Amino acid sequence: MNKVLGFLDPLLIVSAALMGVALYLIFMWVPTETNQGAVQRILYFHVPVAWGSMMGIFVVSGSSFLYLWKKDEKWDRLAVASAEVGVVFGAMMLLSGMIWARPVWAVWWTGEAKLTTALILFFIYVAYLMFRAYFPPGAQRQRLAAIIGVIGAIDSPIIYFAANLWSQAHPPLVTGPAADADSALGSDLGAVLLMSTLAFTFLFIYMLQTRYKIRKSEDDIVELKRASNAVEASQA
Amino acid sequence: MQSRISPLVGRTALATMFALAALVIFSNQSAAQAKDEEVLSGVVVGVDTDDNGNLTRLAVSDSSGQVTTFKFSTNTQFGLENQAGDRWVSSHSDDPVEAARRLRDHRERFAPITVSHANGIAHSVVEREEGKLETNLGYLFAVFVITWALFFAYTLYMGRKQRVLQYEIARLKGMFD
Amino acid sequence: MKDSLAVIWAIGRKDLLLEIRNKDVVVAVAGFALLVLSIFTFAVDLNQANAKLVGPGVLWAGIAFAGVTGLNRAFALEVEGNTLEALMLAPISRDLIYLGKALGNFLFIWVAQLIVIPAFAVLFNLIVFRWEMLVICLLATLGLSAVGTLFAAMSVRVRAREVMLPLLFLPVVTPLLMAAVESTGHLVHGRSWGDMAQWLQLAVAFDVAFLVVSAFIFQHILED
Structure with missing residues (x-):
């Protein structure tokens, strides 16, 4: 019984329902955009995923800061959970962005500011996760990881500013049908985008919660092992 | 116990943070370009070249049959496909001869193009994707x-x-x- | 104030004396950067136009990658000799230790650049000996050593330190590298202060931000 209910987390039910509504709106309801055609529907996927990865960065830096301040384990767990989910969302964002850019901009990648910033931040948080994997467990690992989280947050506005300046000096060669035409959808687009973003936000929170629980179980195991060792030592 | 932050850093930190904020704000004066571009779609009805075969003027007829003529700047971007669907991307300064050849090809095939332009100068000439x-x-x-x-x-x-x-x-x- | 500066200088001078004796870091950094430059002289067809186009990027990519090899050594010596504990026991605050170590790294990378940049001018046939270049180098080196010292201290106890440091360091310094490459690009095209002002401002902002934040945050690294 418990096994079946374990799958039916209320957050998962809500995000699945919202995702169903969002998919209906994306594929059945919203009209096709005239400049780009069907491929424009990637927007309703790309933007919410990008929003998810941005939330990931916010949560990592916020909870890293709180960990350095309060030294409470739960902030470290939240930081690592959100870094991992954020990197998964970031990978989805980069891939969907590239596939979208190819038909509408005629290139897979360009030196546009938001693209450069997203890529570099993605690398910083991948490094964050690798650092955690390489460093021996303990309070020092959590402290140092939190420092990387904070540094990444400080760096992101500087990266965006630099990337922006760079793309002004080197205007990207973008000549597809969407190179400079604005979308003609307006309010319909906004409504679908909002719904889709809501669905992905719930999905993000669900994944964050699951990852947090895993981290918590890992800590519990360490605790239990220590306790069992102590029991054995006292018996011997 | 020695304090963790020395007076040297502690006292100067606030001042430097203010200076930093000011610097970022003042240096962020990126001139936002006013966009008064228009977009026109239609078929190519005329391609003019100079004596060396370089593209100079382009005439496009829209769906109501009205013909508009465009000139080019060196920055004009092209994204045009041949009949097989291979896309050719270039700018006017790179290969104006090939641009003229491609546009004549479009005229013969009645292949529609989209031109974004301002003040009679075309900024980009690309394949019309609707089909x-x-x-x-x-x-x-x-x-x-x-x-x-x-x-x-x-x-x-x-x-x-x-x-x-x-x-x-x-x-x-x-x-x- | 005066005491703080004396402490920073004492730590920096200690590293400097060690370096003068064995010349580990400067030789490693300069040698690595020179190799990168000379590989590019045949990897890319260096006519005048190409050299101006790719030269600045190659120079700074070389210095950044070479800098990593030098920074790897910065705290390794302290840990091998168990002198880091001694530094932590000393009655000085942590931020001064950081600033002292950063001063040492700054001087090493700076001296390495004094070797690399003339070689760059010769290999790429570009005229770079101008006051602007001095300022670009100072700002870039300051930022590289500010961030590099922090991350070197963090990754010194990591397994696979040689891999971890560049993975952490290079993405974070990207804006600084962009600034250095773009201003050097303006320089080799014969342009002056006005064109590179925005990039130099960006480099200053980067340096100040990371010097201050790293000095504050360093206490969490040296904590046991």
Whole structure:
């Protein structure tokens, strides 16, 4: 019984329902955009995923800061959970962005500011996760990881500013049908985008919660092992 | 116990942070370019070249039959396809001869193009994509397949990990009882 | 104030004396950067136009990658000789230790650049000996050593330190590298202060931000 209910987390039910509504709106309801055609529907996927990865960065830096301040384990767990989910969302964002850019901009990648910033931040948080994997467990690992989280947050506005300046000096060669035409959808687009973003936000929170629980179980195991060792030592 | 932050850094930090904020604000005066571009779609009805074969003028007829003539700047971008669908991307300064050849090819095939322009100068001349919405569906499909596959792979990974850990916890708890 | 500066200088001078004796870091950094430059002289067809186009990027990519090899050594010596504990026991605050170590790294990378940049001018046939270049180098080196010292201290106890440091360091310094490459690009095209002002401002902002934040945050690294 418990096994079946374990799958039916209320957050998962809500995000699945919202995702169903969002998919209906994306594929059945919203009209096709005239400049780009069907491929424009990637927007309703790309933007919410990008929003998810941005939330990931916010949560990592916020909870890293709180960990350095309060030294409470739960902030470290939240930081690592959100870094991992954020990197998964970031990978989805980069891939969907590239596939979208190819038909509408005629290139897979360009030196546009938001693209450069997203890529570099993605690398910083991948490094964050690798650092955690390489460093021996303990309070020092959590402290140092939190420092990387904070540094990444400080760096992101500087990266965006630099990337922006760079793309002004080197205007990207973008000549597809969407190179400079604005979308003609307006309010319909906004409504679908909002719904889709809501669905992905719930999905993000669900994944964050699951990852947090895993981290918590890992800590519990360490605790239990220590306790069992102590029991054995006292018996011997 | 020595304090962790020395007076040298402590006192100057606030001042430097203010200076930094001011610097970022003042240096962020990126001139936002006013966009008064217009977009026109239609078929090519005339291509003019100079004595060396370089493209100089282009005449486009829209769906109501009205003909508009454009000149070019060195920055004008081209994104044009041949009959086989291969895309050619260039700017006017790079290869004006090839641009003229491509546009004449479009005139003969009645292949529609889209021109974005301001003050009679074309900024970009690209293939009109409306007729090929079906080919774009492949990209939409790819996005959904790849990202959902990634999502499910990650969820499965988390689920497996959680099950292993739960088993381990149950085992350790069992050792106590 | 005066005491703080004396402490910073004492730590920096200690590293400097060690370096003068064995010349580990400067030789490693300069040698690595020179190799990168000379590989590019045949990897890319260096006519005048190409050299101006790719030269600045190659120079700074070379210095950044070479800098990593030098920074790897910065705290390794302290840990091998168990002198880091001694530094932590000393009655000085942590931020001064950081600033002293950063001063040492700054001087090493700076001296290495004094070797690399003339070689760059010769290999790429570009005229770079101008006051602007001095300022670009100072700002870039300051930022590289500010971030590099922090991350070197963090990754010194990591398994696979040689891999971890560049993975952490390079993405974070990207804006600084962009600034250095773009201003050097303006320089080799014969342009002056006005064109590179925005990039130099960006480099100053980067340096100040990371010097201050790293000095504040360093206490969490040296904590046991």
